[in-house]
Every structure is written in structure tokens, then in C-alpha cells.
Amino acid sequence: MQKKDLKLIIVVLVAILGFYLVNLIVNSKKGTxxxxxxxxxxxxxxxxxxxxxxxxxxxxxxxxxxxxxxxxxxxxxxxxxxxxxxxxxxxxxxxxxxxxxxxxxxxxxxxxxxxxxxxxxx
Missing domain, CATH: 2.60.320.10 (N-utilization substance G protein NusG, insert domain)
Incomplete structure (x- = not known):
């Protein structure tokens, strides 16, 4: 595995984590x-x-x-x-x-x- 492959994997994992956190924040509100x-x-x-x-x-x-x-x-x-x-x-x-x-x-x-x-x- 080359350094570029490792960097790409890290970027993809960070992006997935970011989307997951945004989804948690959006869905944390309670309906009234x-x-x-x-x-x-x-x-x-x-x-x-x-x-x-x-x-x-x-x-x-x-x-x-x-x-x-x-x-x-x-x-x-x-x-x-x-x-x-x-x-x-x-x-x-x-x-x-x-x-x-x-x-x-x-x-x-x-x-x-x-x-x-x-x-x-x-």
C-alpha cells in the first residue's frame, strides 16, 4: 500500500464521519x-x-x-x-x-x- 492510498482512505473515513455527525445533529431535534x-x-x-x-x-x-x-x-x-x-x-x-x-x-x-x-x- 502506498502513501497516497493511505491518505485517500483517511480522507474517505473523515468524510464519512463528518456526514454521520451532521446526520446526528439534524435528527436530534424533537418534533412538537x-x-x-x-x-x-x-x-x-x-x-x-x-x-x-x-x-x-x-x-x-x-x-x-x-x-x-x-x-x-x-x-x-x-x-x-x-x-x-x-x-x-x-x-x-x-x-x-x-x-x-x-x-x-x-x-x-x-x-x-x-x-x-x-x-x-x-
């Missing part, structure tokens, strides 16, 4: 609310600590959503592929559930005080 969107419009916002189950009826079908244990899951859907149901239980702000045929999106949001957004001024 669940937002359900239908046709890209806010349908319902629910506190993540609530225990609730509800049905969303639309033109294309229905979805049954359950919020529990500080997370959310799609329990049942009328769509043919059931990708949204197979997504399973989510509880981190970087996760989401999407049902494309029924146009339903579920996101976990964090407290506004914790988020750092870029500001662009002119």
Missing part, C-alpha cells in the same frame, strides 16, 4: 407537532403528544392517520400500492409520509424557536 396536508393545503395540525385517530376523505379515496407515542403513522389507505402505509411509524422532524394517489402529506414539525432559517436581504 404533526401537520397533515391534503392537496398541498394544511388540513390539520395536531400536537405530537396527543393520541388521536382520524379519517381523511378525498376525491381519490381515504386515509386513516393515527397520532400516538410522540409520532404518527398511516394505518390504512385506499390507494393501490400502499406505500404510505408501509412507511410505518415516524417520529423525527426529518421524516414524512406521502400518499401520492390521495394527495396526502404528513410532516413532523419542530418548535419555531429551535429552527434556524437563512435570511436573504436585498
Amino acid at each position: 407537532s404533526v401537520e397533515v396536508y391534503v392537496n398541498n393545503k394544511l388540513y390539520k395540525a395536531i400536537d405530537i403528544n396527543d393520541e388521536v385517530e382520524f379519517k381523511i376523505k378525498g376525491k381519490n379515496g381515504y386515509n386513516i392517520v393515527r397520532v400516538h407515542d410522540k409520532g404518527v403513522e398511516m394505518v390504512e389507505a385506499s390507494c393501490p400500492d400502499k406505500v404510505c402505509v408501509h412507511t410505518g411509524f415516524i417520529n423525527k422532524p426529518s421524516q414524512s409520509i406521502v400518499c401520492i394517489p390521495n394527495k396526502v402529506t404528513i410532516k413532523i414539525k419542530t418548535d419555531k424557536k429551535d429552527s434556524h432559517e437563512d435570511i436573504i436581504s436585498q
Whole structure:
């Protein structure tokens, strides 16, 4: 093994460690609310600590959503592929559930005080 090979291995390992640490920081935030969107419009916002189950009826079908244990899951859907149901239980702000045929999106949001957004001024 040459010196260049060893340097390349070290650089790759440092890059992997960096990506891992960034992922840990991003996923360390706790969700505070669940937002359900239908046709890209806010349908319902629910506190993540609530225990609730509800049905969303639309033109294309229905979805049954359950919020529990500080997370959310799609329990049942009328769509043919059931990708949204197979997504399973989510509880981190970087996760989401999407049902494309029924146009339903579920996101976990964090407290506004914790988020750092870029500001662009002119």
C-alpha cells in the first residue's frame, strides 16, 4: 500500500464521519407537532403528544392517520400500492409520509424557536 492510498482512505473515513455527525445533529431535534396536508393545503395540525385517530376523505379515496407515542403513522389507505402505509411509524422532524394517489402529506414539525432559517436581504 502506498502513501497516497493511505491518505485517500483517511480522507474517505473523515468524510464519512463528518456526514454521520451532521446526520446526528439534524435528527436530534424533537418534533412538537404533526401537520397533515391534503392537496398541498394544511388540513390539520395536531400536537405530537396527543393520541388521536382520524379519517381523511378525498376525491381519490381515504386515509386513516393515527397520532400516538410522540409520532404518527398511516394505518390504512385506499390507494393501490400502499406505500404510505408501509412507511410505518415516524417520529423525527426529518421524516414524512406521502400518499401520492390521495394527495396526502404528513410532516413532523419542530418548535419555531429551535429552527434556524437563512435570511436573504436585498
